[in-house]
Amino acid sequence: MKKFTLVFGLFLLKSLVFAQKNEILVFEEYLKTVSQNHPTVKQADARISQAFFNVMASRGAFDPVLASSQDLKTLDSKNYYNHQSTELKVLTPFGLGFKTGVEKSNGAFVNPEYTPGTLTYLGVELPVLKGLLIDQQRAQFQVSKQMSLFSEAEKASVVNDLMLDAAVSYWEWAGAYLILENLNENLINAQERAALVKIGFTNGDKSAADTLEAQSQVQSIILAKEEALTFFQSQKITLARFIWSEEQVPYLLAENVVPDTRRFVTLYESENIDDLIKGLATFHPDLRQYTFKLSSLEIDRKLKFQSMLPELKLKANLLSKDFYSFKSSYSPYLTNNYKFGFDFKLPLLLREGRGKVKVADFKISETKLQLQEKTWYIENKVLQYDTEMRGLGRQIEAASQMFQNYNRLLGIEQLKFFQGESSLFVLNSRQNKLLDAQVKLQKLKTKYLQTYYKVLWSAGRLTE
Numbered sequence: 468m469k470k471f472t473l474v475f476g477l478f479l480l481k482s483l484v485f486a487q488k489n490e491i492l493v494f495e496e497y498l499k500t501v502s503q504n505h506p507t508v509k510q511a512d513a514r515i516s517q518a519f520f521n522v523m524a525s526r527g528a529f530d531p532v533l534a535s536s537q538d539l540k541t542l543d544s545k546n547y548y549n550h551q552s553t554e555l556k557v558l559t560p561f562g563l564g565f566k567t568g569v570e571k572s573n574g575a576f577v578n579p580e581y582t583p584g585t586l587t588y589l590g591v592e593l594p595v596l597k598g599l600l601i602d603q604q605r606a607q608f609q610v611s612k613q614m615s616l617f618s619e620a621e622k623a624s625v626v627n628d629l630m631l632d633a634a635v636s637y638w639e640w641a642g643a644y645l646i647l648e649n650l651n652e653n654l655i656n657a658q659e660r661a662a663l664v665k666i667g668f669t670n671g672d673k674s675a676a677d678t679l680e681a682q683s684q685v686q687s688i689i690l691a692k693e694e695a696l697t698f699f700q701s702q703k704i705t706l707a708r709f710i711w712s713e714e715q716v717p718y719l720l721a722e723n724v725v726p727d728t729r730r731f732v733t734l735y736e737s738e739n740i741d742d743l744i745k746g747l748a749t750f751h752p753d754l755r756q757y758t759f760k761l762s763s764l765e766i767d768r769k770l771k772f773q774s775m776l777p778e779l780k781l782k783a784n785l786l787s788k789d790f791y792s793f794k795s796s797y798s799p800y801l802t803n804n805y806k807f808g809f810d811f812k813l814p815l816l817l818r819e820g821r822g823k824v825k826v827a828d829f830k831i832s833e834t835k836l837q838l839q840e841k842t843w844y845i846e847n848k849v850l851q852y853d854t855e856m857r858g859l860g861r862q863i864e865a866a867s868q869m870f871q872n873y874n875r876l877l878g879i880e881q882l883k884f885f886q887g888e889s890s891l892f893v894l895n896s897r898q899n900k901l902l903d904a905q906v907k908l909q910k911l912k913t914k915y916l917q918t919y920y921k922v923l924w925s926a927g928r929l930t931e
Contacts, residue, residue: 489725494637497710501633502626504711511622518611518618525611528604532556540574548574550581560608562599564592582788588806590784597776606770610763617759623752623930630929633709634920640702641726642913647699649905650692653898657685660881664891672887680891684898691902731912735919737860740853743926744846751845751927757838764834768827774820778812848925852918859915866908873901 502508534554540547554568567589572581594602601609661681667673707719748754784806814820877897883889923929 489723490721491727492720492724493727494634494641494730497637498630498633500711501709502630504713504715505629505709506711506715507625507629508622509715511618511625515615515618515622518615522608522611522615525604525608528608529558529560540576546574548572548577550574550577558604560605562594562602562605566590566592582786584788587787588784590782590806592780592782595779595781597773597778598780601766601769601773603770606766609766613759613763613766617756617763620752620755620759623927624756627752627924627927627929629709631920631924634929635917636702636706636709637726638913638916638920640699640706641728641731642909643695643699643702644726645728645731645909646906647692647695649902649909650688650695653902653905654685654688654692657681657688657898660894661685663885677891680895684895687899688902730916731909734860734863734912734915737853737856737919738922738926740849743849743853743922743928746928747842747845747849747926752930753927754838754842754845757834757841761831761834761838764827764831768824768831771820771823771827774814774823775817776820777814778810780810782806782808782810845925845927849922852922852925856915856918856922859911859918863908863911863915866904866911870901870904870908873897873904877901 532555534552534556536552538548538550540549549572551571552568554566556564556566558564568587570581570586570588572578572583572586577583593599661678661684664673664677664681668675668678703720703724707717710720711717748758786804786806877894877900880889880894880897884891884894920929
């Protein structure tokens with residue numbers, strides 16, 4: 468998002484408006500507060516924390532495991548067998564497993580597979596075909612990391628939507644405030660004019676009808692002002708739903724809190740549309756979610772492909788009758804003091820593996836189509852709001868010229884009226900035209916600022 472040229476150090480900047488001391492709710496700090504304290508953001512943070520601990524849990528599959536067991540039998544004071552085993556196993560993220568342990572066996576009927584006395588060993592297990600590149604534990608770990616990134620992109624998407632709602636509400640409130648301020652200024656002018664007409668009537672220069680005409684204009688503006696005041700207060704209440712304290716307590720804005728209206732004087736310039744579209748894949752959180760989802764599906768496909776491979780697991784152990792001496796184990800041909808084995812399994816028809824791989828392929832293809840459709844939809848949204856914003860800019864230029872013309876006409880008509888060359892009806896008509904032009908111009912500016920943030924929202928840039 469484009470950097471703001473004005474930096475405000477205070478959340479509420481004190482100023483004088485309507486001859487009383489008000490507090491200005493600075494827009495940038497307002498958005499910062501929303502992004503930090505709103506419950507929706509806190510919920511997204513909680514999901515990120517859950518994803519983090521899911522990664523930790525999946526990494527636990529590679530934690531070292533210490534196991535110990537004892538099998539003992541005595542009968543009629545006779546030691547049938549006593550077998551004790553303590554083992555430490557480590558499974559690495561590369562598929563290679565290590566183990567080491569100590570076995571103690573004695574007794575008249577000890578299992579022949581066990582070596583009497585003390586036996587220590589160092590061993591290694593390696594899947595040569597199936598499971599060499601990936602297995603269930605490694606796949607789960609990799610997927611959990613992708614889901615952690617997915618949860619961060621999901622939070623960015625939530626914050627992006629929240630920032631748009633907050634910005635649109637703020638500028639609606641700010642626009643309502645300026646319309647109310649314009650009505651106040653017009654009311655003061657109408658009241659001053661009515662007072663002058665009354666003096667003229669007292670002096671015999673104006674008719675009774677002129678006083679009624681002037682008073683009717685005052686009452687008409689008062690009615691419009693009350694309507695604008697109600698809308699302004701309603702928008703302030705709407706805005707308050709975005710404002711939460713650090714303690715997660717919502718609160719309504721005080722009566723003397725007003726918006727920062729300086730942005731209406733110098734509107735934001737339109738963004739470079741080509742740069743926004745080029746950066747969609749990088750910055751838009753919804754598209755990034757698809758990227759992480761595709762990565763997870765690719766991992767799942769690799770795991771499913773393993774079902775088509777023969778299973779061959781090699782196991783080798785160096786043995787020692789003493790505690791880790793391995794005196795006779797240094798022969799390059801392992802001719803003594805070793806234990807070796809392998810497990811082999813081959814699915815003959817491969818139907819399970821082929822079926823799972825095809826399902827995984829279809830899921831990937833479906834997600835890629837969804838990504839393509841979502842990308843095109845977002846590009847259209849960016850173009851749509853950019854076109855709308857540029858059109859509003861042209862309308863603002865025309866409305867500004869119209870307002871200036873009506874303002875000049877009102878000044879001329881007012882001078883003619885007090886010179887007796889015009890009627891109060893025409894003068895009031897000029898003022899009403901001016902007021903309508905003011906309101907229309909202000910609504911256009913409000914919509915322009917709202918659309919500016921819709922452009923950034925559609926490009927996924929409100930989280931920057």
